[in-house]
Amino acid sequence: MLDATKTVREFAVEVPQATRLFEKLGIDYCCGGGKSLTDACVQAKVSVDEVMEHLAAVPSENSEADWNLSDLADLVSHIVTKHHGYVRQELPRLEALLNKVASKHGERHPELARMQALFASLQSELLSHLMKEEQVLFPYIVDCERAQRGSGGMRPPMFGTVRNPIHMMELEHDSAGDTIKEMRAISNGFTAPEDGCFSFKTLYQGLTEFEADLHQHIHLENNILFPRAIALESRTH
Numbered sequence: 001m002l003d004a005t006k007t008v009r010e011f012a013v014e015v016p017q018a019t020r021l022f023e024k025l026g027i028d029y030c031c032g033g034g035k036s037l038t039d040a041c042v043q044a045k046v047s048v049d050e051v052m053e054h055l056a057a058v059p060s061e062n063s064e065a066d067w068n069l070s071d072l073a074d075l076v077s078h079i080v081t082k083h084h085g086y087v088r089q090e091l092p093r094l095e096a097l098l099n100k101v102a103s104k105h106g107e108r109h110p111e112l113a114r115m116q117a118l119f120a121s122l123q124s125e126l127l128s129h130l131m132k133e134e135q136v137l138f139p140y141i142v143d144c145e146r147a148q149r150g151s152g153g154m155r156p157p158m159f160g161t162v163r164n165p166i167h168m169m170e171l172e173h174d175s176a177g178d179t180i181k182e183m184r185a186i187s188n189g190f191t192a193p194e195d196g197c198f199s200f201k202t203l204y205q206g207l208t209e210f211e212a213d214l215h216q217h218i219h220l221e222n223n224i225l226f227p228r229a230i231a232l233e234s235r236t237h
Contacts (some may be wrong), residue, residue, distance in 0.1 A: 002055055004048050008040045009033030009223045013068065017058050019219055023212055025051065030218035031177040067224050072232065073142045075225055080138070083217035084130050090210050091123050097203040105200060109193065111186045122179045129172045137165045141229045148232060162233045166226045173218045180211050 002015075011018045012029040022029040026044045041048040067075050098119055102112040140157055147154040159165050184190055190204040190211075 002052055004038045004041075004052055005036050007034055008037055011037055011055065012219055013223050015055050015058060018055060019216060021051070021054055021058075023215060027051075028177075028215075030215045030222055031174050033219070033223055067220065068228075072145045072225065072228060075220070075228075076138045076142060079217065079220055079225065080134060083213060083220070084134065086213050087126055087130060087210075087217075090206065090213075091126070094203065094206050094210060095119065095123060097199060097206065101197075101200050101203050104197065105193075105195075108195065114186055115183055118179050118183050122176060122183075125172060125176055125179075129169070129176070132165070133169060137162070137169065140165075141225070141232070144229065144232050148235060162229050166230065170222060170226070173222060176214065177218065180207075180214060183207065184211065 002011075008022065008027060008029045012022065012033060019029055021027075025046050027040045027046070028035075028043075029040075032040065032043075035043070037051065038048050041051055067078075098112070098116055102116055106112045136159075140162060143154050144162070184207075187204060187207075190208045192201040192204050196204075
């Protein structure tokens with residue numbers, strides 16, 4: 001039996017395809033994953049009973065659950081290749097589209113100026129964030145896993161414990177999540193206006209897809225990689 005008092009994070013990790021359902025319904029399963037499913041449904045203004053029915057009907061097969069059992073090195077590689085690569089690919093494309101749309105529609109749609117400011121902040125923060133993960137946090141996690149298996153030694157990290165950089169990464173996840181939430185709010189849910197051109201519609205479709213990928217990206221880190229890394233470090237030392 002499913003229990004609606006469990007956190008959204010627990011459902012996202014344990015139930016096959018739960019993240020797809022949460023994404024569709026606007027339930028925050030990454031940064032806000034610590035809420036109970038009941039509270040999250042209230043916030044998203046959806047019926048908890050209907051959500052529970054959907055979750056109970058999900059097939060048992062689920063490739064996503066493999067990340068709970070896979071090597072952390074494989075999970076890190078997946079995050080860097082799939083999600084970090086996507087961020088680096090999409091940011092310049094979306095920036096160019098946003099600037100083009102703002103130059104053409106900015107007078108009639110003053111919210112685009114705010115969108116540009118928010119996007120610039122998001123872009124700067126994310127690029128810095130990816131670099132810190134790839135150069136500091138992720139290599140340490142992989143080294144921890146190797147040391148735990150006896151296939152490599154470890155030097156004490158300059159940051160003391162993995163909990164410290166993880167805490168900073170989670171704060172940055174919250175900040176990025178808040179920024180894209182504001183972008184969604186001021187753009188009517190990334191819905192192009194009636195007078196919007198093809199580029200306008202392409203921009204908002206791209207931002208919708210970017211938001212969904214960011215949610216999945218943060219879910220894999222906050223809900224799976226980081227807790228497993230903390231547990232691994234405690235066994236290694």
